[in-house]
Structures are given as structure tokens and as C-alpha cells.
Amino acid sequence: xxxxxxxxxxxxxxxxxxxxxxxxxxxxxxxxxxxxxxxxxxxxxxxxxxxxxxxxxxxxxxxxxxxxxxxxxxxxxxxxxxxxxxxxxxxxxxxxxxxxxxxxxxxxxxxxxxxxxxxxxxxxxxxxxxxxxxxxxxxxxxxxxxxxxxxxxxxxxxxxxxxxxxxxxxxxxxxxxxxxxxxxxxxxxxxxxxxxxxxxxxxxxxxxxxxxxxxxxxxxxxxxxxxxxxxxxxxxxxxxxxxxxxxxxxxxxxxxxxxxxxxxxxxxxxxxxxxxxxxxxxx
Amino acid sequence: xxxxxxxxxxxxxxxxxxxxxxxxxxxxxxxxxxxxxxxxxxxxxxxxxxxxxxxxxxxxxxxxxxxxxxxxxxxxxxxxxxxxxxxxxxxxxxxxxxxxxxxx
Numbered sequence: 001x002x003x004x005x006x007x008x009x010x011x012x013x014x015x016x017x018x019x020x021x022x023x024x025x026x027x028x029x030x031x032x033x034x035x036x037x038x039x040x041x042x043x044x045x046x047x048x049x050x051x052x053x054x055x056x057x058x059x060x061x062x063x064x065x066x067x068x069x070x071x072x073x074x075x076x077x078x079x080x081x082x083x084x085x086x087x088x089x090x091x092x093x094x095x096x097x098x099x100x101x102x103x104x105x106x107x108x109x110x111x112x113x114x115x116x117x118x119x120x121x122x123x124x125x126x127x128x129x130x131x132x133x134x135x136x137x138x139x140x141x142x143x144x145x146x147x148x149x150x151x152x153x154x155x156x157x158x159x160x161x162x163x164x165x166x167x168x169x170x171x172x173x174x175x176x177x178x179x180x181x182x183x184x185x186x187x188x189x190x191x192x193x194x195x196x197x198x199x200x201x202x203x204x205x206x207x208x209x210x211x212x213x214x215x216x217x218x219x220x221x222x223x224x225x226x227x228x229x230x231x232x233x234x235x236x237x238x239x240x241x242x243x244x245x246x247x248x249x250x251x252x253x254x255x256x257x258x259x260x261x262x263x264x265x266x267x268x269x270x271x272x273x274x275x276x277x278x279x280x281x282x283x
Numbered sequence: 284x285x286x287x288x289x290x291x292x293x294x295x296x297x298x299x300x301x302x303x304x305x306x307x308x309x310x311x312x313x314x315x316x317x318x319x320x321x322x323x324x325x326x327x328x329x330x331x332x333x334x335x336x337x338x339x340x341x342x343x344x345x346x347x348x349x350x351x352x353x354x355x356x357x358x359x360x361x362x363x364x365x366x367x368x369x370x371x372x373x374x375x376x377x378x379x380x381x382x383x384x385x386x387x
Contacts, residue, residue: 014296017322018299018300018303020318020322021300021303021304021315021318021319021322022303022304024311024314024315024318025304025305025306025307025311025315026308026311027308027310027311027378030311030314030315030375030378031372031375031376031379033318034314034318034368034371034372034375035372037318037321037322037368038321038364038368041321041322041324041325041327041364041368044325044328045327045328045331048328048331048332049331049335052332052335052336054331054332054335054336054339057331057334057335057338057339058338059334059338059350059354060331060334060335060338060357063334063353063354063357063358063361064327064331064357064358064361066358066361067357067358067359067360067361067362067364067365068361068365070358070362070366071361071362071363071364071365071366071367071369072365072366072369074362074366074369074370075365075366075367075368075369075370075373076369076373078370080373080377083313083317083370083374084313086366086370087313087316087317087320087367087370090320090321090324090362090363090366090367090370091320091323091363093359093360093362093363094320094323094324094326094359094360094363094367096355096356096359097324097326097327097329097330097355097356097357097359097360097363098326098329100330100352100353100355100356100359101326101329101330101333101353101356103352104333104337104348104349104352104353104356105333109333109337109341109345109348109349109352111333111336116285116286119286211312211313211316214316214320215312215316218316218319218320218323219319221320221323221326222319222322222323222325224323224326225323225324225325225326225329226293226296228326228329229289229326229328229329230286230289230290230293231329232329232332232333233284233289234328234329234332235284235289235292236325236328237325237326237328237329238289238292238293238296239292239293239296240296240322240325241293241296241323241325241326242292242293242294242295242296242297242300243296243297243299243300243303243322244300244319244322244323244325245297245300245323246296246297246298246299246300246301247300247301247303247304247319248316248319248323249301250300250301250302250303250304251304251307251312251315251316251319254304254307254312255312255316258309258312
């Protein structure tokens, strides 16, 4: 497949995803929008396999088949009332995938060596950080909705200071990764602190506000995908990830408005609706 | 590909993506979120590329590592995609039924 053709298909698929999202935001066309998005993801996979000449990579199909089996079992066996926590769980799993792609490209496995090592390092670390924040945040969200974790917002002493500390550590790790070749230390720090940050960030949100947090994390996992795409040099992944990240953020704001809450209040654990159960708010 | 192009593409798609939805009825908030969650499993593309490249071009320990971690990534991402679209479809169908019942 020629490069020009690949770029054109990337544009077409991005437009398809965009129209899928916009169709999904109207009641009448929502089902069609969902199908359109699903088909464009499928086409994206086929095109990527063709373009990178990986069509004969048999292990890919085994892994994908496993994932499809697990995913469809989840999707069709879970009770309707457990949907929100399932969405949170699925979202976390997607974050994990981005983080793993970041890990592999950071230690230089499975990446075509290119002439911009600093860019690859920085984007890999970013993908790990954002992906793992998504994973641990989503797991906490799913746990809260499933009533494994306490529903009320858990606010530690000096919670904001701790969270800010994590952010500073993570940012300095990302900057450090541009100048060092000692990737293992960078890997260890980014894995530990991004997981902790995701936990600290989500545990402070009340159970009733979880849908908004999930929406925010969902936007983050789109961003994680886009950044992982930068690390492995995959144009289609960057563009679709960017679309999902941004529209997810906008959806988060819409949801905040609909619930008449401000995003920062929710993230700081100032809950006003803690007496309601999360299901009532979601349904 | 030049990193600058990738970053530029990311910025452009983000701006476009931010303005694609306007007024979403609150009924559709959860399905839309779930559909976007399925879309964010698009990171599957990156995972299959990593697995494919390690299978063909890398040997020894690194290939094994690539297959294990890349394989987990492929499984995780396809769970996200398939589960996400499946769940969204189920939710949307539920709305259909509700509407028909209320009309009849």
C-alpha cells in the first residue's frame, strides 16, 4: 500500500469516526453512529495490518481472538444495572493497553528505530503515565460503583499536597526521560507514581459523581492512545485518539452542566448529592 | 514520520473533536460515553503493530518480551473495543424498547 493512499484512508476513517460520534449524540441515529464507529475501528485494523505488512503475523490473531471472546462475554453477560462499572473497567483496560505499548517502545522492543530518540522516549513515558492513571483511576471508579470501595469521597489529610507532589514527580520524570538513557529507572518511577496518582485522584470523588470521573478518564484514555501512537509512529492512532480525547473532554463538561456541578468541585470531593445512589444518577 | 507532523495532527484532531458534539440529550450521556470508551480502544492499532514487528524482526528474549507484553496489550485493547461497542449497542437497544412501550 502506498503512503499517499494510507494518508487518504487515515483522513477518511477519522471523518468516519467524527461522524460516528456526532450521530451518536442524537437519539434517532445513535445506533447507526455506534455501528459506524465500530466499522471504522475494524477497517483501521485491516488497513494498519496491510500498510505495515503484518498480515501474516499469526500471533496477532490469536491475541485478538482471546480479547474478542473476553470482551463479548463481558458485554452480553453483564446485567444492565452493572453497566457503569463495566464501562469503567473496560476503559481502564484500554488505558493498560496504551501503557504497555508505551513500556515496549520505551525499552526499544518492537519499534522501528527512527531518528528522533528523544521524541520516542518522552512520548513513551507520557503514554505510560496517562495510560496507568487511566487504569488505576478507572479501577477505583469501578470499585466504588460496584460497592467494593466506600461510596463517600475519601479525603486524606493534605490530599491536595500529595496529589500535587505526584504531579511534580511525574512531570520531572517526563522531562528527565528526554536526557537519560537509563530507561529502567524512568520506567519504574513512572509506573509507580502514575498508578498512585490515579488512585489518589479517583478515591477523592464521591460514588454519585463517578460517571463524570469515568467520562474524564475516558477522555484521558483517548489521549493515552494518541500519545502511544506518537511513540510508535502511527498516524491513524494519533488522529483517532486525539478526536476521542477532545470529544470525551467536551462530553465531560456537558455532563457536569447537566448535573449542575463544576468539574473542580467533583474532583476535590465536594459532593452535594452523596445521599443518592450512583445508579439513580446514571439511569 | 516527522514528530512535528504527528503533534500537529494531534492538535488539529483535538480541536475538531472538541467541537463535534454540541447538545447531547442527557438520555444519551451514558451510551455516548460508553461508545467513546470503545473508540479509545483504538490503541489496539499500536499494540498489533508492536506484536507484529516483534514477531518478524526481533529475536530471542526481546521477542518473547514483546510477544508477552504486546500480547497482553492486544488482548486488553480488543476487550475494550469489543466490550465497549457491545455494551453501547445493548444500551441503545434498551432505549428502543422503552420508547416502543411508551408509545403503544
